[in-house]
Amino acid sequence: WVGELASANGWRRDTAHRLLVERRDPAVEPALRRMVTSGSRPEARVSAVMLLEVLGAVPAEVLASALDDDSPRLRSAAAQILANRGISGQRLGAETPLFGSLVRRTRDADERVRLDAVLALGVQAAGPERDAALERVGREETRRWLVLAAAAGLGSTNTAWLSKVHPEPRWQRPPPRPVQADPDRERVVQLLRPALDRTGDRTRGAALCARLCL
Numbered sequence: 001w002v003g004e005l006a007s008a009n010g011w012r013r014d015t016a017h018r019l020l021v022e023r024r025d026p027a028v029e030p031a032l033r034r035m036v037t038s039g040s041r042p043e044a045r046v047s048a049v050m051l052l053e054v055l056g057a058v059p060a061e062v063l064a065s066a067l068d069d070d071s072p073r074l075r076s077a078a079a080q081i082l083a084n085r086g087i088s089g090q091r092l093g094a095e096t097p098l099f100g101s102l103v104r105r106t107r108d109a110d111e112r113v114r115l116d117a118v119l120a121l122g123v124q125a126a127g128p129e130r131d132a133a134l135e136r137v138g139r140e141e142t143r144r145w146l147v148l149a150a151a152a153g154l155g156s157t158n159t160a161w162l163s164k165v166h167p168e169p170r171w172q173r174p175p176p177r178p179v180q181a182d183p184d185r186e187r188v189v190q191l192l193r194p195a196l197d198r199t200g201d202r203t204r205g206a207a208l209c210a211r212l213c214l
Contacts (some may be wrong), residue, residue, distance in 0.1 A: 001016040001019050001020050001028070002016070002020070002028050002031040002032055002035060002048070003031075004016035005017065005020075005035060005039070005041075005043075005044040005047045005048060006035070006039055006040055006041050006043075006044035008041075013043060013044070013047065016047075017047045017051065020051050021051065021054055024054070024055060026055060026057070028051075028055075029052065029055060029057045032048045032049075032051055032052050032055075032057075033048075033052065033059070033062055035047075035048035036048045036049045036052065036062050036065065036066055036074075037062065037065050042069075042071035042073050042074060043073075045066070045069065045071065045074045046071075046073050046074050046077045049062065049063075049066050049074065049077055049078060049081065050077060050081075053081050053084075058081065060096070060097070060098055063078050063081065063082070063098060064097055064098055064101050066078035067079065067098070067101040067102065067104075067105055068101065072108070072110035072112065072113050075105060075108065075110070075113045076110070076112050076113045076116045079102065079105055079113065079116035079117045079119075079120045080116050080120070082098070082102060082120040082124075083116065083119050083120035083123055086120060086123030086124050087123050091123070091124045091125040092124050092125070093125070094125075094127050094128075094129040094130065099124070099129070099130075102117055102120055102121055102124075103117075103121065103129070103133045105117035106118050106121060106133055106136075106137055111143060111146070114137075114141075114143075114146060115143075115145055115146055115149060118134070118137055118146055118149040118150055118153065119149050119153070121133060121134060121153060122134065122149060122150070122152060122153020122154070123153070130153075131154060134150045134153045134154050135150070135154065137149075137150040138150040138151060138154070138156065139160075
């Protein structure tokens with residue numbers, strides 16, 4: 001079924017992926033590793049690396065290859081795997097090659113890859129290298145979600161960063177609109193004027209208003 005991950009038919013790819021997940025056969029791990037590094041279709045390489053993670057068998061060198069792949073979808077998938085591992089407590093040390101690859105992906109040409117890399121970096125163990133990379137993202141990035149991801153990873157409320165996300169509004173009072181003469185309004189005012197100007201007997205005033213206006 002591993003070979004079907006590279007099928008041109010989407011149904012066959014999806015069915016192969018589902019069956020491989022259901023069976024969880026460790027015997028397919030070598031074929032999946034080869035698919036990640038040399039598969040002909042990006043969809044196949046993404047499925048293969050995700051399946052390896054389901055099997056708990058993605059070695060560091062395969063993840064490193066995925067992070068440097070030509071396909072942004074595979075680079076993004078590799079960063080998501082590292083984020084999930086970081087959340088579960090499997091954090092990278094700053095001295096590992098994978099950590100360096102993850103930091104490089106925060107400068108990726110693809111915005112989605114950069115976002116996934118920043119989110120993954122934010123759940124790694126705190127340290128000078130990690131913090132410096134996230135601070136650089138916060139300073140240099142202009143994309144809203146990337147700045148927020150860097151700030152969340154650092155637990156930062158840096159006002160210079162957040163001002164890029166929520167700039168101070170420049171409110172300006174709109175100019176007053178000229179009041180146009182309304183013929184209907186003027187007619188009503190003229191009808192009511194005798195009642196408005198009347199003094200003395202309020203009952204007669206009410207009767208006059210009712211006769212003229214109601």
